Amino acid sequence: MHRVKVRVVEDALDANNTIARANRQDFDRAGVTVVNLMSAPGAGKTALLERVLADTGDVRIGVLEGDVEGSLDAERLASLHVPVVQLNTGAGFGGECHLDANMVRSALGSLPLADIDMLIIENVGNLVCPAEFRVGEDVRAMVCSVAEGEDKPLKYPLMFRACELAIVNKIDLLPHTDVDLDTLLGNLHAVHPGIEQLLTSARTGEGVDALRDWLLVRASRSEAHAVA
Amino acid sequence: MHRVKVRVVEDALDANNTIARANRQDFDRAGVTVVNLMSAPGAGKTALLERVLADTGDVRIGVLEGDVEGSLDAERLASLHVPVVQLNTGAGFGGECHLDANMVRSALGSLPLADIDMLIIENVGNLVCPAEFRVGEDVRAMVCSVAEGEDKPLKYPLMFRACELAIVNKIDLLPHTDVDLDTLLGNLHAVHPGIEQLLTSARTGEGVDALRDWLLVRASRSEAHAVA
Numbered sequence: 001m002h003r004v005k006v007r008v009v010e011d012a013l014d015a016n017n018t019i020a021r022a023n024r025q026d027f028d029r030a031g032v033t034v035v036n037l038m039s040a041p042g043a044g045k046t047a048l049l050e051r052v053l054a055d056t057g058d059v060r061i062g063v064l065e066g067d068v069e070g071s072l073d074a075e076r077l078a079s080l081h082v083p084v085v086q087l088n089t090g091a092g093f094g095g096e097c098h099l100d101a102n103m104v105r106s107a108l109g110s111l112p113l114a115d116i117d118m119l120i121i122e123n124v125g126n127l128v129c130p131a132e133f134r135v136g137e138d139v140r141a142m143v144c145s146v147a148e149g150e151d152k153p154l155k156y157p158l159m160f161r162a163c164e165l166a167i168v169n170k171i172d173l174l175p176h177t178d179v180d181l182d183t184l185l186g187n188l189h190a191v192h193p194g195i196e197q198l199l200t201s202a203r204t205g206e207g208v209d210a211l212r213d214w215l216l217v218r219a220s221r222s223e224a225h226a227v228a
Numbered sequence: 229m230h231r232v233k234v235r236v237v238e239d240a241l242d243a244n245n246t247i248a249r250a251n252r253q254d255f256d257r258a259g260v261t262v263v264n265l266m267s268a269p270g271a272g273k274t275a276l277l278e279r280v281l282a283d284t285g286d287v288r289i290g291v292l293e294g295d296v297e298g299s300l301d302a303e304r305l306a307s308l309h310v311p312v313v314q315l316n317t318g319a320g321f322g323g324e325c326h327l328d329a330n331m332v333r334s335a336l337g338s339l340p341l342a343d344i345d346m347l348i349i350e351n352v353g354n355l356v357c358p359a360e361f362r363v364g365e366d367v368r369a370m371v372c373s374v375a376e377g378e379d380k381p382l383k384y385p386l387m388f389r390a391c392e393l394a395i396v397n398k399i400d401l402l403p404h405t406d407v408d409l410d411t412l413l414g415n416l417h418a419v420h421p422g423i424e425q426l427l428t429s430a431r432t433g434e435g436v437d438a439l440r441d442w443l444l445v446r447a448s449r450s451e452a453h454a455v456a
Contacts, residue, residue: 040269041355041384042376068356068386072379095386097325097356125383126354127269128296128325147375147401148270151300155353156269158296158323173375176404178431203406 016133019101023108023136030113033219034121036137038159040152041125043145044169046073047202049120052212053080059219062116064107066099066124073122085110089124098129101136118219127156131163139218141165144188146179153187160188165196167211172201244361247329251336251364258341261447262349264363266387267371268380269353272397274301275430276371277348280440281308287447290344292335294327294352301350313338317352326357329364346447355384359391367446369393372416374407381415388416393424395439400429 027034039045053061062083065074067090074086087107089096096103104121111119121137123130131140142163144152147170153160160166166188174181181199188195198214200207255262267273281289290311293302295318302314315335317324324331332349339347349365351358359368370391372380375398381388388394394416402409409427416423426442428435 040353042268042373042380067383069384070382072382095356095360097354124356125268126325126356128323128352128354129357132323145270145375147373147398152270154298154300155295156297170375173401173404176401 013132016101019105020134020136023101023105024138026108027113027119027136027138032113032116033118033139033221034135034137035118035215035218036121036123036130036135036140037143038123038127038130038140038163039125039143040127040145040148043125043143043148044200044202045122045125045143046076048143048167048169048200048208048211049077049122050080051202051205051208052215053077053082056212056216059118059216060116061118061120061215061219062112064104064111064119064121066103066122068095068097068124083112083116096129097124097126098133099123099135100133104135118215120215127152127159131159131161139164141167143167143169144184145170145173146181146184147173147177150179150184150187153184153191157191160191160195163192163195165198165214166192167198167200169200169202171199171206172204241360244329247333248362248364251329251333252366254336255341255347255364255366260341260344261346261367261449262363262365263346263443263446264349264351264358264365264368265371266351266355266358266368266391267353268355268373268376271353271371271373271376272428272430273350273353273371274304276395276397276428276436276439277305277350278308279430279433279436280443281305281310284440284444287346287444288344289346289348289443289447290340292332292339292347292349294331294350296323296325296352311340311344324357325352325354326361327351327363328361332363346443348443355380355387359387359389367392369395371395371397372412373398373401374409374412375401375405378407378412378415381412381419385419388419388423391420391423393426393442394420395426395428397428397430399427399434400432 069090071086078084140163297318368391
C-alpha cells in the first residue's frame with residue numbers, strides 16, 4: 001500500500017511540473033517575469049506589496065492573489081490601480097492549502113500578460129505545501145516575520161531551501177520580542193547557505209526600496225530577453 | 229475527472245474519521261482527555277505550553293508533538309519533565325502539512341496513556357489542512373498571534389470554525405502593531421459566533437492561568453468519566 005501511495009504522489013507532482021512548464025512558456029513568450037511569493041499566514045506579503053507597488057516607475061507589475069477564501073488582499077492591492085486577479089482554492093479546488101500549476105493555468109486567461117512586465121503570485125499563507133509545487137515562476141521568494149520566532153528555518157526547511165530570496169519582515173518588532181536576529185539569520189543560512197536576504201518592515205517602510213529594486217532588476221532582465 | 233477527484237477526497241476523509249473514532253475509543257478507555265492544538269507557524273503554541281505545563285498540580289499532561297521535521301519543540305517541553313512523543317510528518321508520511329488520525333494512531337504505542345490525564349496534540353503549524361482532519365480529540369483549540377493581523381479569521385474561516393477555543397496570543401505586541409484587537413475579535417466572532425476566547429501572552433505570562441484552568445477543567449471531566 002505504501003509503495004502505491006508514494007507512486008501516486010510522484011505522478012501528481014510530475015503532472016504539476018508538466019503544467020508548470022507550459023505556464024512558464026506562456027510567461028516567457030509574453031516577456032513576463034514571474035515571482036512566486038510565499039510565507040506563513042500573516043507574515044506581511046500583502047503589506048509589503050502595497051508598499052512596493054505604490055511606485056514601480058515604468059515597470060508594470062500585476063498580481064495573482066491566491067487565497068483559500070475571500071478577496072481581501074486583492075481588494076487592497078487593486079486600490080493601487082495595478083491589475084489583480086483573485087484565485088480562490090476554496091472555489092473548485094477543494095480548499096487546497098497551496099497554489100499548483102493547474103490553478104495558475106486556470107487564471108492565465110484572466111491575466112493581462114501583454115500589459116505587464118512582471119507577475120507576482122501571492123501564494124496561500126502556508127510554510128509547507130506551496131514549496132512543493134512549481135507554478136511556472138522564474139523565481140521564488142518568501143517572507144518570514146520575526147514575530148514567528150528564530151526557529152522557523154529549522155522547522156520548515158523545504159520552504160527556506162526552495163526560495164532564492166528570504167525577506168525577513170516586521171523587523172520593527174524586534175525590540176519588543178525575545179527573538180535574536182543573528183540567531184534567526186544563522187538558522188536561515190544553515191538551512192540554505194547563500195540564500196539572498198532582505199530585512200524589511202512594511203510598517204515603517206524600512207528595506208522596502210531594496211525589495212523593490214530586487215524585483216525591478218528581475219523584471220528588466222525578462223524584458224531584455226523578450227526583445228532579444 | 230473532477231467528480232472522481234472529489235470522491236477520492238471524500239473517501240480519504242471517511243477513512244480518517246474511522247481511524248479517528250478508533251483513537252477516540254482508546255483515549256476514552258484510558259480516561260485521557262485529548263486536545264488538538266493548532267495554529268499558523270510561530271503563533272506560540274509551544275511557548276504557551278511551556279508556561280502551562282510548568283505547573284499543572286496533580287493533573288498529569290502529556291504532549292504529542294507534530295512537526296514536519298526535527299524535534300526542537302519536543303526537546304523544549306521534555307525539559308519540563310512531561311512525557312513528550314515526537315511525530316514527524318516528514319519521516320514516512322511524505323512531509324504532510326498536518327497530522328491525521330493514522331499518524332496519531334501510529335504514535336499510540338509510544339504514548340503513556342495509563343500515566344496521563346490529558347494529551348495535548350500540538351499539530352503542524354498551518355491554518356488550513358489541520359482543521360480538516362479529526363485525530364480522535366475531544367476538543368480543538370487554536371492559537372492566533374496578534375502579529376498575524378486582524379483578518380486571519382476571514383481568510384482561514386474553516387480553522388476558526390473548527391475550534392471550540394481561540395487563544396489570541398502575543399497581546400504584549402499590540403501597542404507595537406497597527407492591529408486593532410476589537411476588529412480582530414469582531415472578525416473571530418463573525419466567523420464563529422460563540423467561540424470561547426482567551427487573551428494571552430506567553431512572553432509576559434498574561435492569561436496563562438486562565439488557559440491552564442480551561443485545560444484542567446476538561447482534564448478532570450474526563451477523569452470523572454473514566455471512573456464512572
